[in-house]
Amino acid sequence: MVGIILASHGEFAAGIKQSGQMIFGEQEDVEVVTFMPNEGPDDLHQHLEDAIAKLSDQEQVLFLIDLWSGSPFNQANLILADHEDKWAMVTGLNLPMLIEAYGSRLSMDSAQDIAAHIVEAGRDGVKVKPESLEPQAAEAPAAAAAPAQAAGALPEGTVLGDGKIKIGLARIDSRLLHGQVATAWTKSVQPTRIIVVSDNVAHDNLRKTLITEAAPPGVKANVIPIQKMIDIFKDPRFGTTKALLLFENPEDVVRVVDGGVELPEVNVGSMAHSEGKVMINNVLSVNQEDVDAFKHLESKGVKFNVQKVPTDSKANLDDLLKKSGLKGV
Known part of the structure; x- marks a missing residue:
């Protein structure tokens, strides 16, 4: 079974794990990592390593992280760099995404396959009421303007x-x-x-x-x-x-x-x-x-x-x- 690491700033990861259990039931091989205000990057890195070690099988690991570019992302990314052939990470963690990940583990045994699959569930879980507030997809312009030339590519002077x-x-x-x-x-x-x-x-x-x-x-x-x-x-x-x-x-x-x-x-x-x-x-x-x-x-x-x-x-x-x-x- 693909192991899941939930990581966040503060107790968010612990809370969303509890919410997921209320809906989908108790889950094996799901570990929580919380990054608290009095901790530094080294503490967080060790928490992630400890959480991975608790998984029954470290062959397939999926990180579900709260925020792209945050400290949990950065430290998980360091660990992921040595396992990019099999492990995966998705940010923007929300409850629909987590529930879809739990369900996907029943039929998928690849962390990367699950990661690719649950992104859409996470996006679809973001909705607004009244529906009139839903942003409308902008039509693609007929011809995109050419990007400004990079400063470094311009002639000196x-x-x-x-x-x-x-x-x-x-x-x-x-x-x-x-x-x-x-x-x-x-x-x-x-x-x-x-x-x-x-x-x-x-x-x-x-x-x-x-x-x-x-x-x-x-x-x-x-x-x-x-x-x-x-x-x-x-x-x-x-x-x-x-x-x-x-x-x-x-x-x-x-x-x-x-x-x-x-x-x-x-x-x-x-x-x-x-x-x-x-x-x-x-x-x-x-x-x-x-x-x-x-x-x-x-x-x-x-x-x-x-x-x-x-x-x-x-x-x-x-x-x-x-x-x-x-x-x-």
Whole structure:
């Protein structure tokens, strides 16, 4: 039997499993993974691995995930990368989809066959009353307009717009592109492009692929090294681009700013805890190198706001850094 992993932010996965049991009865080989506010990506990854280990047979595994590009998606995608010949994942989990998956296991023994089959059930389960509110399918235009030529394909020296890239948001987030960025921040900033700026990630083909796959609909994601970001900032061919920049740490921001990229304000979202770091709130951990980087950026006129999502109130970074007990604060 195909094993099913239900994974979500918070207790949604546990709740929908209970709802599915009320309708379809008790199910074997269905495990729940919940990602809670006080946990990090490593915790979530381990929860997924533990859930897979509980399945009676790991030959065929189907992940049903709440949100494309969220943390459960990203961590499941890392695991799926080693099993793409047999395993599968579907996002946008809803109750019609789950019930169809349960029913499909009675006649299908392939996770990928079930995944392909249940997508339509998930879509069909989304309806509206009164029916007049149902969106009408738009007719395809007779001839689609040719997409704008990519800035990188234009001859050097070409000036688009005012010749200067617009940075809608620069954010430090060790998780990089995940649910909060792909949904809340993207909707708030409305960028035309999400750019992950990191030498480490730019040279890691697997992480690059996972990040570009996690881009929300209608927005392209790129992973570039730090020097490339400095070059792009000075390139007039990117004058019509509005970017959301993501950095893993403040040290990379220092290199970009020292290279000439103008960042008047930087959003500090999440910095994962690791050995030698001090927790200054529930999502931020710093060491002396981080503190020095923040202070260097402040000396360059960069301002900071600490916010997980746009609706949160802004916290003062200096006040938080004082809790670290490190030098320079």
